[in-house]
Amino acid sequence: MNGGLRERKRAATQEKIERAALSLALEHGFENVTVDMICEASMVSQRTFFNYFGSKEGVIIGGTPPMPSxxxxxxxxxxxxxxxxxxxxxxxxxxxxxxxxxxxxxxxxxxxxxxxxxxxxxxxxxxxxxxxxxxxxxxxxxxxxxxxxxxxxxxxxxxxxxxxxxxxxxxxxxxxxxxxxxxxxxxxxxxxxxxxxxxxxxxxxxxxxxxxx
Amino acid sequence: MNGGLRERKRAATQEKIERAALSLALEHGFENVTVDMICEASMVSQRTFFNYFGSKEGVIIGGTPPMPSxxxxxxxxxxxxxxxxxxxxxxxxxxxxxxxxxxxxxxxxxxxxxxxxxxxxxxxxxxxxxxxxxxxxxxxxxxxxxxxxxxxxxxxxxxxxxxxxxxxxxxxxxxxxxxxxxxxxxxxxxxxxxxxxxxxxxxxxxxxxxxxx
DNA sequence: TAAATAAATGCATAGACTGCATAAAACAGC
DNA sequence: GCTGTTTTATGCAGTCTATGCATTTATTTA
Incomplete structure (x- = not known):
């Protein structure tokens, strides 16, 4: 189904991590931000972070490679x-x-x-x-x-x-x-x-x- | 000076590491070879490896960025x-x-x-x-x-x-x-x-x- | 041969990332 | 509402790349 609680929560979590990551990176510079810092700021486990984005760059440039619609x-x-x-x-x-x-x-x-x-x-x-x-x-x-x-x-x-x-x-x-x-x-x-x-x-x-x- | 012992030894070490790395990578695939494996095969410490090449890719694609003469x-x-x-x-x-x-x-x-x-x-x-x-x-x-x-x-x-x-x-x-x-x-x-x-x-x-x- | 320089190493540590097991939450059917 | 199923979140242990720093060893120079 569309718009279920699960899906919405997932989107919320993803956005929360992204915002935290961008904010931290803008403040300290990308290379000075650790994944742990992002996790703490967005209140998820490190494992969850990697489940979503796969890598540290992923959270900035997108978890999956860009493909046109x-x-x-x-x-x-x-x-x-x-x-x-x-x-x-x-x-x-x-x-x-x-x-x-x-x-x-x-x-x-x-x-x-x-x-x-x-x-x-x-x-x-x-x-x-x-x-x-x-x-x-x-x-x-x-x-x-x-x-x-x-x-x-x-x-x-x-x-x-x-x-x-x-x-x-x-x-x-x-x-x-x-x-x-x-x-x-x-x-x-x-x-x-x-x-x-x-x-x-x-x-x-x-x-x-x-x-x- | 040119061609001193130091310089020759340095070149020899570098080549030894490179050969070991290429050989191992061709055999097992680049991502299945660890820096430690290369070090063992070429009989240098891990620290020395990184002193020479800076990174794992470096040993394959060149330790320093390519600049024309x-x-x-x-x-x-x-x-x-x-x-x-x-x-x-x-x-x-x-x-x-x-x-x-x-x-x-x-x-x-x-x-x-x-x-x-x-x-x-x-x-x-x-x-x-x-x-x-x-x-x-x-x-x-x-x-x-x-x-x-x-x-x-x-x-x-x-x-x-x-x-x-x-x-x-x-x-x-x-x-x-x-x-x-x-x-x-x-x-x-x-x-x-x-x-x-x-x-x-x-x-x-x-x-x-x-x-x- | 002694001082200076450079190379090699050991050790400690950070940080990214993975596999695996498990807990918690949401869902589906009844 | 209850129950079994599926997703999602987490904890934890471990691997691997990479860096900083101090120390030893080898080469050069004077």
Whole structure:
């Protein structure tokens, strides 16, 4: 059933731990906060903490790796005619934004990540864990849109490169986002980033566009 | 002085630990090998192990973050007229290749990383730690080549994006490299990757090239 | 050969994390 | 409301990575 006592208590506990963790980390810095401190502040056992979040970073960057919702995936695979990299990037950022409905927690996280480069790196790493699933999503889009290459491998390489580029760009975007104003538009940030990518990759003053061999 | 007993012994110890670690990790898998096992196999104390490598991953992916030599940096900042991203990527991979002169260790590392996605991620993370230094190198190239933008910030953003893209692409390249034949050419792999990037970023069937706004 | 420097080690300790057993709470059916 | 079942929370013991500090051992330099 939905909204049972059990479920609500679970959500409450999770939030309580998260709030305690964020608050402590903002005050003392992430690395100076121990799991025990978080447990004491949120009045749960250490074991419970790990049951919920799996690791110390987990409580900040999310206990489970981020996966876009079916709606986002659908929109992505069907968004024909636009730029693949831009669309993928948009899907990922959208699903990241959806994950945190509470504005205060959202902002706290932003500040924390800004102050803790290590967390930004870990977040990137976590994204990398889901690589295969992301590749699958992109392959679906290729299929839906009837995009073919000489062979399946080539198509998969392309998908893998898109994911790789995205994890890289995400690091850039997150940094910019972390240093931006609280209310700043993610959309603008994204389109600026994509412009920048295109400027960089298209800029090749003297080299011909053909293969380098 | 150079080649003193001290220095040679140090190099010998380091190599002994590295060999033991790689051998054990290939046999049992990285996560099933403990630091104590490595210490016993290489006959050093645990403390010595950490003095050399700082962490368990360190013994596999290198005790210190990878930084290109002055020669590489020089070549990069002066290589005018070519593609920025390609040149930067080349510099990074070159310096990575230079790090391991021993072919057997090199190959062992390749196999290990192929079998241990976690290590690939950690390696990427380590690269991210040096971001600021890389940005500085790129800024130097801008300066050497007299490249200007509206303001310094814009230039730095561009540099940061190049680093971000590179860390992403590196993940792709490393995966390809890990799964390739022992003798495969890194140069070919690189140029293929760069072609792929250009195909992806230039491919925008219906969207005009201008700003999305 | 003696002083200075560097390397290796031992020991104590913190802190993250896991496995396992058990207690407490919530649920489902009656 | 009572009872058996399923989740959730906890306690505890133990493993493993990692660090600080003091001490010993080896190499270098003067």
């Amino acid at each position: 079916d709606e986002h995936v659908d929109a992505f695979t069907r968004a024909t005619g636009s730029n693949l990299l831009a669309d993928f990037l948009t899907m990922i950022t959208s699903s990241l934004l959806d994950r945190e409905p509470d504005a205060a927690l959202f902002e706290a996280r932003r500040m924390l990540i800004m102050r803790t480069p290590e967390l930004l790196i870990k977040e990137t790493a976590r994204m990398g864990e889901s690589e295969d699933q992301f590749v699958a999503i992109i392959m679906t889009r290729f299929e839906v849109q009837g995009i073919k290459r000489a062979n399946q491998t080539e198509l998969e390489d392309e998908a893998r490169m898109v994911v790789a580029l995205t994890t890289g760009v995400l690091q850039y975007v997150r940094r910019r986002w972390a240093n931006s104003q609280p209310g700043a538009s993610t959309r603008d940030l994204l389109s600026n980033s994509i412009e920048l990518i295109q400027r960089i990759t298209n800029d090749q003053p003297q080299q011909s566009k053909g293969t380098a061999h | 002055d020669e590489h940096v020089d070549a990069f900042t002066r290589a005018t007229g070519s593609n920025l991203l390609a040149d930067f990527l080349t510099m990074i991979t070159s310096s990575l290749l230079d790090r391991e002169p021993d072919a057997a260790l090199f190959e062992a590392r390749r196999m290990l990383i192929m079998r241990t996605p976690e290590l690939l991620i950690k390696e990427t993370a380590r690269m991210g730690e040096s971001e600021d230094q890389f940005v500085a190198i790129i800024m130097t190239r801008f300066e050497v080549q007299g490249i200007k933008r509206a303001n310094q910030t814009e230039l730095e953003d561009e540099a940061r994006m190049v680093v971000a893209l590179t860390t992403g692409v590196l993940q792709y390249v490393r995966r390809r490299w890990a799964n390739s034949q022992p003798g495969a050419s890194t140069r070919d792999l690189l140029s293929n990757s760069i072609e792929l990037i250009q195909r992806i970023t230039n491919d925008q069937p219906q969207q005009s090239k201008g700003t999305a706004h």
